[in-house]
Amino acid sequence: MNPLLSRLQPYPFERLRQLFADVTPNADYRPISLGIGEPKHATPQFIQDALAGDLATGLSGYPPTAGTPGLRAACAGWLQRRYGVSVDSASQVIPVLGSREALFSLAQTAIDPTQEGATVVCPNPFYQIYEGAALLAGAQPHYVASDPARNFAPRWDHVPQDVWARTKLVYVCSPGNPTGAVMPLDEWKLLFDLSDRYGFVIASDECYSEIYFQGDAPLGGLEAATKLGRTDFRRLVMLTSLSKRSNVPGMRSGFVAGDADVIRPYLLYRTYHGSAMSPAVATASIAAWGDEAHVEDNRRQYREKFARVTPLLAPVMDVRLPDAAFYLWAGVPEVWKGSDTDFARALLAQYNVTVLPGSYLAREADGVNPGRGRVRMALVADTAECVEAAERIVQFIQSKS
Numbered sequence: 001m002n003p004l005l006s007r008l009q010p011y012p013f014e015r016l017r018q019l020f021a022d023v024t025p026n027a028d029y030r031p032i033s034l035g036i037g038e039p040k041h042a043t044p045q046f047i048q049d050a051l052a053g054d055l056a057t058g059l060s061g062y063p064p065t066a067g068t069p070g071l072r073a074a075c076a077g078w079l080q081r082r083y084g085v086s087v088d089s090a091s092q093v094i095p096v097l098g099s100r101e102a103l104f105s106l107a108q109t110a111i112d113p114t115q116e117g118a119t120v121v122c123p124n125p126f127y128q129i130y131e132g133a134a135l136l137a138g139a140q141p142h143y144v145a146s147d148p149a150r151n152f153a154p155r156w157d158h159v160p161q162d163v164w165a166r167t168k169l170v171y172v173c174s175p176g177n178p179t180g181a182v183m184p185l186d187e188w189k190l191l192f193d194l195s196d197r198y199g200f201v202i203a204s205d206e207c208y209s210e211i212y213f214q215g216d217a218p219l220g221g222l223e224a225a226t227k228l229g230r231t232d233f234r235r236l237v238m239l240t241s242l243s244k245r246s247n248v249p250g251m252r253s254g255f256v257a258g259d260a261d262v263i264r265p266y267l268l269y270r271t272y273h274g275s276a277m278s279p280a281v282a283t284a285s286i287a288a289w290g291d292e293a294h295v296e297d298n299r300r301q302y303r304e305k306f307a308r309v310t311p312l313l314a315p316v317m318d319v320r321l322p323d324a325a326f327y328l329w330a331g332v333p334e335v336w337k338g339s340d341t342d343f344a345r346a347l348l349a350q351y352n353v354t355v356l357p358g359s360y361l362a363r364e365a366d367g368v369n370p371g372r373g374r375v376r377m378a379l380v381a382d383t384a385e386c387v388e389a390a391e392r393i394v395q396f397i398q399s400k401s
Contacts, residue, residue, distance in 0.1 A: 007135045011128060012360040016344075019357070023345055029352035032389040034377040036356075037177070037327065041247045041301060041380075044294040051251070051284035058279035065276045066267055067095035067255075074286040075255040081292075082209075083223035091260040092233070094267055095277045095285070098252040099207045099241040103171070104133040106237070106256070109269045110169045110201045113138035119163060122171040123154040125178055125362035125371040127205065130171040139168065143365040151323060152179030156190055167200040175208040175218050178361050178376040179329045180322020182212075188224035195235050201262055204238040207254070208325035210245040210295050211302050218324050222258060233258040237266075244326070245295055246288045253277065253285045302326055305379045305386050312390040316397040318374075328377040329358070335400050338373040346400075351392040 010018075016035060025031060066072070069089070076089035087093055096102035111118055111134070120134035124143035134141045142163050146152040153176070170191065174183040195202055204221030212218055221238045225231070237258030243249040256266065270276075277285070288294075306321060310328065313319050318331025332343045340357035347353050355375040362371030379386045 002136070004136050004138065008132055009128070012356060015360050016354075016356060019341055019345060020348055020354075023349050025348050025352040026350055027352075029392065031352050031354070032381070032385055032392070033354040034356075034379065034381075034386070034389055035354040037378040037380060039244055039247045039249055039326075039380055040382070041298055043247050044288075044291075046291065046294075047246060047248060047251075047284050047288050050287040051280055054280040054283035058283060061279070063276040063279050063282070065271045065274075067093075067277060068279070068282055071095050071277070071282045071286055072255075074289040075257065078289045079222065079257060082217070083220050083226070085220075085222045085226050086231075087222070087233075087257050088260070092263055093255055093257045094263055094270065095253070095255045095282065096239070096270075097254075097275055097277060098243060098249075099205060099239045099254045100129055101252075101275065102239050102254065102256050103127070103129045103203065103205060104136075105269065105273060105275065106203055106239070106266060107133035107137040107139070107169055109266045110203075110262070111137035111139045112168070115168070117166045118168050119166040120169045120171065121159060121163065121167050121200075123173055123176060124365060125358060126171070127173060127177050128361070130173075131363070134169070141363075142167070143363050145365060145368065145370045146176075146179055146181070151181050151320070152176065152329060153181040153183065153187070156187060156194075164194055164198045164200075167198060170195075170200055170202045171205060172202060172221065173205040174221075175206075175212070175322070175324030177205075177208065177325060178327045178356075178358070178371075180208075180325040180327055182218040182323040183224075185219060185224055185227060188219070188221065189228055192225065192228065192230060192236075200235065201259075202236045204236065206238050207241040207244055209240060211299060211326050212324035213303055213306055213321055235259055235262065237262050242285060242288050245298070247298060248284075248288065251281050251284060253281055253288075301383070302379070305383045308383065309379060309386050309390045312387070312394055316394055316401075326379050328379065330375055330377060332373050332375060333397055333401070335397075340371070340373055340375050344375060347393065347396055350399075351396045353389050353392050353396075
């Protein structure tokens, strides 16, 4: 067996099951889970119709790994409308089976497993796929702590130069999971300058880009490059998905776009990996990427939830409206002595509400786990359920205090 598998840590939700193994939730309350970031809004009917309408012919042949020209053109068209970014759909776009598998497989292309000391830099806290992808590619992760003073944006400027010199891949998550922070243009410029100096690839995870609460839409990686005159997108790719944007997590549909010199070997890898998208899913994806009305309605629903839930929790927890995404990154009150796990266990036992301990989403670095003492709340259910969960949390904290 591959010895690198032994380096993988349990996934956060497996750790959560272990944490709750001996907890009996209060049966006086119906269960409400804010633990998993799985979209719960209804899938638009037109996407369902497009998927079903292509089943008669869409399953009769092998799909191309590079995707159909129509799907690649739809992805490129969305990039142009959303970001004002121009890409060549034939050489700079690849459809993928959701951003998760692409984030993982990209590392297997970008990392030379024979190079000793190869490093992958990622935010901390983070999406655990970044870590697993690095480890199974034979690289060493380096964790960049978030800064509470900047709405939990990563401190890229704190990474030592000797780490940058070993870095082969940087994962950027903007809007961030779990913090919701969005990277501004000056931080993109910093990363681009470092990439020019040290030659690493930047992978920009943008799957939450369409869920935001105020002002302009979040800046994307390719958009930042274009604003800075880097229209060849050298050593940069962005990854996105329909899961959150269009409420179709079960379709597993997204795309990667950017530097053609990164896309080309990545397509070669995928040809052997066998990650071609079903033609029926491709047809539904074309429909989804071509429509913005359902995205605006989806965003409206999230804005309503956050506008109602955040003010309820703010008086009893350290919590603020994120820049974007559908998570609240909330500080545990002092009465729990900073134990996010004790808080989560007691909340489930007494009020039957599930939240995810922040320490499960981060790693200890320089003696500090930047997720400790916080919990992630995914406001993915309908507004009434999220409000009820928030009201229970308030009662729970007030009763303890």
